[in-house]
Amino acid sequence: MDRFRLPLMALLMCLNSLALALDLTPQEQAGKRLYREGLASGDAQVSARVGAADILVPASVVPCASCHGADGQGRPEGGVRPPALNWQRLARGAGEHRVNGRQYPAYTEASLARAIQEGRDPAGNALDPAMPRFVLSMADQRNLTAYLKRLVEDRDPGVDEQHLRLGTLLPQSGPLAGAARVVGAVLAGSIEQVNQQGGIHGRQLQLTVIDPGPDRASAEQALKRLIEEERVFALVSPLAPALGTALPLMLEQRGVPMIGPLSLPAANVQNRLVFEPLPGVREQLLSLASYAAERLGVKEQPALIVYSEPEQAPLAEVLQQGLQQEGWRALRHEAFEANQPLTYAAQSVFFLGDGAGFVQLTEALQRAGQSPYLFAAANQVAGEVATVPAQWSQRLFLAYPFLPGDWTDTGRAALTDVRRRQQLGAQQTLLQVTAYCSLQLLGEGLKRAGRDVSREKLLAALEGLYGFDTGLTPPLSFGPGQRQGLSRAHVVGVELPGPRFHPL
Ligand code: HEC
Incomplete structure (x- = not known):
């Protein structure tokens, strides 16, 4: 796979993954496609004028989600601040709204269409030219409006009011069964710890474990099941080396984040979605x-x-x-x-x-x-x-990756507590610490992402972590393009x- 083609391909595949968390009407579905991929329901191409010079491009190059986020929360980038698109907020009440220094009365369906097509808000203020002007048929606009009204409810899979579902792959037989038992115990003990302290933003964590089976084909099937049938929000510390580089690729295609070690470093694959706590x-x-x-x-x-x-x-x-x-x-x-x-x-x-x-x-x-x-x-x-x-x-x-000297009293006590809950000894310490840190990292990302969590927000939160103290390793730091918390051993x-x- 060539290094330069991959990110674009991955972006397209990611936008393609229609992970439906709620029932959308056909009209809302069509609006979602337009929002996420810039594609109309029929064959007609949608276009958009971009920049101050009004250059005409296919809308698929600048879908709404690329700036406002697949979750509609807005993704600020380089001084451009696309606002959150929340219909309930945009259309609320009689009072004045204030966004990016503009002041305007509540949106109606008609003024929403004007903002999207002509770049003016309900007060007639010109929007920043970074917001494209879209050329939409009446049907496209109706679909898009219908979807924008549902956007805030359209959560990623695996999240409801009270639960957030995680998944992992752990073999029950074969040469890795012993290691898998250790990883499974640490994950279960850590999750129990988090849940007893009230969960994260009021949600209890759940873990679905599937056996990846003996080979690559069975492991791919298992991963597919975890994502498509079990609908997990994210993967944590899977143990399925047979997947090799198929693991990051399959996650990228489906837009699913993973926190944990990769068994094979994929030299030329950009892993946007995989965060590894320790150096490989x-x-x-x-x-x-x-x-x-x-x-x-x-x-x-x-x-x-x-x-x-x-x-x-x-x-x-x-x-x-x-x-x-x-x-x-x-x-x-x-x-x-x-x-x-x-x-x-x-x-x-x-x-x-x-x-x-x-x-x-x-x-x-x-x-x-x-x-x-x-x-x-x-x-x-x-x-x-x-x-x-x-x-x-x-x-x-x-x-x-770490030495006993890196352990703080708090870190040691927390790991001891996990071991006690699972009647686990001190064997395979590296595996234990890796699984423990993966869950800590995920927990911290979820906390920072907020109650209104999405996969995109989790990724942004993890990417923003700097000097995160696990108590068992040197501090972990991530950043754009930096997906290993510790680059040195x-x-x-x-x-x-x-x-x-x-x-x-
Ligand atoms: C290239 C980035 C980009 C894309 C793509 C984009 N927007 Fe925007 N959008 C912005 C920015 C930046 C603003 C803020 C402009 C300002 O405040 O002056 C904005 C503002 C808006 C507003 C006004 C919100 C308010 O509070 O007044 C709406 C509505 C909107 N966009 C909807 C959409 C829709 C729907 C799409 C897809 C059809 C879309 N945008 C695509 C960047 C983008």
């Missing part, structure tokens, strides 16, 4: 690489990325690109098999895979008489580090035998 394996290894470049001075020397399972090949590719961008030159990547020697003598070896593969790698290097620096993500290999031969002492470096040196760990 790629970012962790890049943190190790910058340590290696700055402190060990090995950037100019041969470096190798090895992976012990074929599924890691795309990740190795992505990592290689990342390292090249950082200026590493003599770089290769290759698959590693236990009994085959490595073909390339490197000064630095970056490892992707599991603990067993990592131990085999150290043995193979030793047999070949090589002793490069070794770099790996702690969550992949830390369990086996004690069995690594002592010759790697101080040549082995691990990345950790801690680097820890390993002393053997022991092992003893030294944060660097």
Whole structure:
């Protein structure tokens, strides 16, 4: 997929997703299409004049939703402030209204049409030329007016007066079942915690869990069911690596936000909708690489990325690109098999895979008489580090998204409470913390989005989070185009035998 085409395609797909939260009449449906996509019900093209120069463009290029928001709340951007389109407010009472310094009496259907078609408010004030003048047939205008009257009620799926429904994918069998149980328990315990404190803006959180099954096809089916039948508002911490890059793509097509880790970083996909609390394996290894470049001075020397399972090949590719961008030159990547020697003598070896593969790698290097620096993500290999031969002492470096020193008393107490509720031990801490932080992040986004929540508002709220304190990690920050709360990991040196760990 090419990097430049994707955002536009994603925007179009997103506007196409008709997620109906209430029953609309055919007329209101047609109005919604016009509002969201700029398309008329028949074949006729709708156009609009834009800017002070009145340039004529298809309305599909400037649908109402692109400025006023799919939820009608208005999306301010670069000094342009499209107001909220709430018919109940626009048409209310006899009093004067004040918007953007204009003052005008209540809207009627006729003056609404004039605003949309001629750019004048009910007092005759010219609207800012950033608001296009739309060329509409009488039928189009009637449809649009009908929909604008329902717009505030047309909530995203999964939200009613008392509940907000979240969804996740957790396998009940297979190699990931144990991890899935841990994630499920942390999510359930955290949600119980939130609900006992009164929920969020008076709504109780609900969680729908579906098993993604054994392969990609079954996982795609499960995700579709979660979105289309269960109608969840957002996804939290799903565990379905078989989906790979299909996960962000399917979410983008359907406009569903997700808070939680992606199993595969999709190098060229813009993920507008996915917020990851912690750095992925790629970012962790890049943190190790910058340590290696700055402190060990090995950037100019041969470096190798090895992976012990074929599924890691795309990740190795992505990592290689990342390292090249950082200026590493003599770089290769290759698959590693236990009994085959490595073909390339490197000064630095970056490892992707599991603990067993990592131990085999150290043995193979030793047999070949090589002793490069070794770099790996702690969550992949830390369990086996004690069995690594002592010759790697101080040549082995691990990345950790957080360290015990990042835990505050409040954070520790909250996680302990979640564990107690679910009779969960301290196993798989990284998984626990990731799931816990995903839910904290989602909760904070929902709080900031307000009672009148929509998916768009949630995304805007998350994007605006800066220095958010989870109590278990360094503070998380997001921003436009910034979808990982922590872009860097801690680097820890390993002393053997022991092992003893030294944060660097
Ligand atoms: C390119 C951005 C943009 C698009 C697209 C757009 N608007 Fe606007 N709209 C604005 C801005 C900006 C204002 C505020 C103008 C001002 O206050 O002077 C506005 C004002 C309005 C107002 C006046 C509200 C008031 O309080 O007086 C209405 C009604 C309105 N838009 C409806 C629509 C409808 C319906 C569509 C789609 C058919 C649409 N707009 C498309 C930017 C846009």
